[in-house]
Amino acid sequence: MKSDHWVFIAFLGGAGFLLLFNLWGRSIENHDYLRYAEVAREMIRSGDWIVPRFNGEIFIHKPPLLFWLIALPSNLYGAVTPFIARLPSAFFAWIGALVVYLWGRKIYGENRCGLISAGVLISSYMYFWQGRIARTDMVFSVLILLSLYFFYLNYEKERRYLFIGLSFTSIGLAGLTKGPVGILFPLLIIFLFLLKQKQLKYFIQKEFILGYFIVVLISGTWVIPFLLKVGLDSALKAWQETRILSRHAPFYLYGYRIWIDFVPWSFFLPFLIFYHWKKEKSRDEELLILWFIAFFVLLTFFPIRSSKYLLPAFPPLALLMGGFWRKRSLPLFGVIFFSAMMAWHGYEYSLIQKNEINSPGFILHRELKIYQDKDIMGYRMDMDVLGKINFYGDRVIPQMNKVGDLKEKAKGKEEIFIISTERGLQDFLKEGFLVTSTKKIDYGKGSILLFRLQRL
Numbered sequence: 499m500k501s502d503h504w505v506f507i508a509f510l511g512g513a514g515f516l517l518l519f520n521l522w523g524r525s526i527e528n529h530d531y532l533r534y535a536e537v538a539r540e541m542i543r544s545g546d547w548i549v550p551r552f553n554g555e556i557f558i559h560k561p562p563l564l565f566w567l568i569a570l571p572s573n574l575y576g577a578v579t580p581f582i583a584r585l586p587s588a589f590f591a592w593i594g595a596l597v598v599y600l601w602g603r604k605i606y607g608e609n610r611c612g613l614i615s616a617g618v619l620i621s622s623y624m625y626f627w628q629g630r631i632a633r634t635d636m637v638f639s640v641l642i643l644l645s646l647y648f649f650y651l652n653y654e655k656e657r658r659y660l661f662i663g664l665s666f667t668s669i670g671l672a673g674l675t676k677g678p679v680g681i682l683f684p685l686l687i688i689f690l691f692l693l694k695q696k697q698l699k700y701f702i703q704k705e706f707i708l709g710y711f712i713v714v715l716i717s718g719t720w721v722i723p724f725l726l727k728v729g730l731d732s733a734l735k736a737w738q739e740t741r742i743l744s745r746h747a748p749f750y751l752y753g754y755r756i757w758i759d760f761v762p763w764s765f766f767l768p769f770l771i772f773y774h775w776k777k778e779k780s781r782d783e784e785l786l787i788l789w790f791i792a793f794f795v796l797l798t799f800f801p802i803r804s805s806k807y808l809l810p811a812f813p814p815l816a817l818l819m820g821g822f823w824r825k826r827s828l829p830l831f832g833v834i835f836f837s838a839m840m841a842w843h844g845y846e847y848s849l850i851q852k853n854e855i856n857s858p859g860f861i862l863h864r865e866l867k868i869y870q871d872k873d874i875m876g877y878r879m880d881m882d883v884l885g886k887i888n889f890y891g892d893r894v895i896p897q898m899n900k901v902g903d904l905k906e907k908a909k910g911k912e913e914i915f916i917i918s919t920e921r922g923l924q925d926f927l928k929e930g931f932l933v934t935s936t937k938k939i940d941y942g943k944g945s946i947l948l949f950r951l952q953r954l
Contacts, residue, residue: 527857541569558737587629600647634675634676648661649662662709686792762838866917872915879922895917918949
């Protein structure tokens with residue numbers, strides 16, 4: 499027992515080190531998603547933690563849980579940094595590894611299987627990478643893992659109020675991370691498992707009914723104040739303008755991406771499939787297999803596809819792989835694990851060396867810094883580029899898409915600076931505006947124009 503205690507402590511420390519090491523190294527733009535960090539920054543700046551905003555406009559591409567997780571420590575520190583922006587993903591990746599370790603040890607009755615399962619998960623390419631970027635996918639995936647883990651504990655031990663409460667709390671928080679899919683996906687997997695076990699009565703028992711109430715309560719803590727603050731019409735308009743359901747890809751996307759994103763362990767998938775095809779499966783393994791297949795099939799038939807959407811299916815694969823390796827070479831596992839971790843950290847180090855090249859927002863901010871105290875407006879700008887300028891400048895430059903709107907906004911000002919494109923400049927010249935100076939700023943993948951208007 500004392501040995502197990504030290505193994506557990508060593509695992510916690512080792513996993514934390516591998517996931518947190520050099521988390522601050524890359525610029526927030528370098529293979530990351532600055533948009534979420536900027537929404538968190540605007541939350542802090544405005545003091546409005548209910549209505550997420552990006553460049554001053556309502557942002558409901560995602561519910562606010564990740565923004566809160568970034569904004570809370572940033573508010574205490576005084577700034578949104580690359581480390582803090584990525585910390586929620588890294589922390590949840592660490593929690594996910596801990597849960598898989600505990601689950602693997604419980605299913606197979608060995609510390610070894612728990613460690614291997616967690617090692618497989620951490621060292622798989624997509625899991626490692628998503629644990630080091632400021633996006634919602636890792637938080638979402640681990641909340642689904644937690645919801646199913648607590649359901650499993652309830653089903654095994656029947657401590658119904660405790661574990662069902664924790665399961666549905668995780669489901670509610672998943673809904674606050676990615677919307678209704680965070681609620682529907684885990685409930686569907688639970689439903690299919692109970693259907694196979696001929697135990698659908700669970701869904702109408704008082705413990706589950708309490709769980710439904712928890713989900714509604716958690717969702718309502720944000721949805722109701724948000725609607726009261728912005729109004730239903732404004733919320734619907736903002737939703738229609740999001741264009742988030744646009745990630746179209748062929749239906750076979752996941753069929754080949756699994757081999758890339760689960761590297762290096764995807765090389766063993768054929769052996770894993772053959773192994774479980776032949777052996778008599780336990781009820782625990784049936785749940786894991788059902789989880790993976792249901793998620794894979796559901797995503798395949800869902801018309802909006804992206805490889806990162808498959809991340810919640812990695813924990814059951816890792817657990818099944820832990821059982822597969824239980825009587826196989828531990829030194830071989832160690833070689834593969836450490837080789838993968840060195841490769842992933844090495845690749846990230848190469849990106850760190852390209853921070854300047856891969857950080858157009860920093861370049862733009864540096865060029866615009868001398869205009870920090872000037873009135874600047876964006877006109878028909880790429881919203882992501884404008885968001886980067888705002889993030890590094892710690893300001894909110896408003897965006898206008900019509901000359902008339904900008905003219906109304908700038909009425910009474912002697913001069914105003916506009917950041918736009920060549921096409922935007924031509925719009926103002928056609929309208930008869932007096933442009934007194936123009937500056938072109940290149941930022942790697944494109945360029946913007948800064949020009950001054952004096953006839954408003």
